[in-house]
């Protein structure tokens with residue numbers, strides 16, 4: 490029996506629906522294992538702009554920093570387009586303020602869903618990729634300029650920023666199938682040349698890991714033509730953003746993928762990779778599995794509750810195997826009912 494205080498940041502669009510679905514599952518696993526989970530909800534993104542004028546209110550950040558782990562839904566939506574402040578700034582600010590430089594995005598095929606993938610079954614069978622995305626550097630955080638007729642976004646990386654996320658990827662590869670693919674655009678970008686040099690140097694500490702380099706354009710192609718050839722994929726912030734959405738297509742739906750955003754110390758933030766899905770928001774149609782898998786990662790990485798994380802993952806797998814699916818995967822269940830089916834298995 491242990492006590493943990495969690496912060497929920499539902500955010501916008503389908504964010505509240507999938508976050509509440511994940512909370513239901515967390516409560517079920519806590520009951521089963523006899524833990525005491527306390528939940529506190531705080532606004533972020535568009536909801537926070539509406540409530541306070543700020544996409545990341547100071548009170549939200551302080552609550553997250555003081556918690557054991559944070560579960561986030563999604564931010565953004567057309568309502569805030571063109572405003573002085575954007576919901577997405579709240580997400581970028583919380584990642585930066587909490588020092589969450591490594592974003593782990595597993596993309597694994599669930600066997601019963603193989604036919605939901607637009608790729609041929611033989612291409613996706615056995616796919617099990619871990620994308621390690623650098624999360625607090627690069628073009629997302631460089632200086633921006635804007636005049637009426639010009640605009641610029643600076644992409645910058647330091648050796649230290651590359652090393653710390655690369656170590657996470659090498660360590661992960663060591664615990665998996667021992668292969669690391671580092672993705673860059675070293676034929677064009679100076680930041681990518683520094684990235685590659687740094688990863689090559691670090692490789693000396695990991696002689697047991699096989700390292701390969703891929704340029705991001707051909708990586709986008711190979712992710713589709715030979716996805717099962719990848720194990721751990723390490724890349725910078727924007728490439729990781731794009732490639733992880735692409736990887737979600739292999740699995741059958743972007744609604745299936747969770748993620749963990751981790752720093753050197755302090756609480757982690759756990760979030761599905763999908764956005765606020767304004768086209769289906771408020772209709773009980775979002776697939777909650779990405780948020781629920783994020784909750785499993787919260788248990789594993791955030792609270793160090795491995796058996797509990799595995800129980801949640803097994804319950805998700807069992808529901809999928811039983812054909813209990815939301816509309817994005819051809820099923821008939823709503824968000825809430827899907828979460829209830831998973832919670833019931835706990």
Ligand code: NAD
Nearest residue numbers: 563564565566743744762763764765766768769775776817
């Ligand atoms: P999106 O991921 O929100 O949606 C893309 C498509 O996937 C849509 O058709 C949507 O209906 C579908 N989809 C997404 N999540 C789903 C789920 N759980 N179940 C079923 N279908 C799902 O991407 P977008 O439309 O480009 O962006 C919408 C807004 O979300 C933007 O404001 C964007 O900035 C924001 N966004 C936020 C996050 C985040 O908070 N982490 C991530 C991505 C995008």
Ligand code: IPM
Nearest residue numbers: 564565577580581730762764
């Ligand atoms: C994600 C999202 C965010 C990102 C946006 C909303 C800032 O797309 O988490 O993948 O680009 O990191």
Ligand code: MN
Nearest residue numbers: 730731734762
């Ligand atoms: Mn994204």
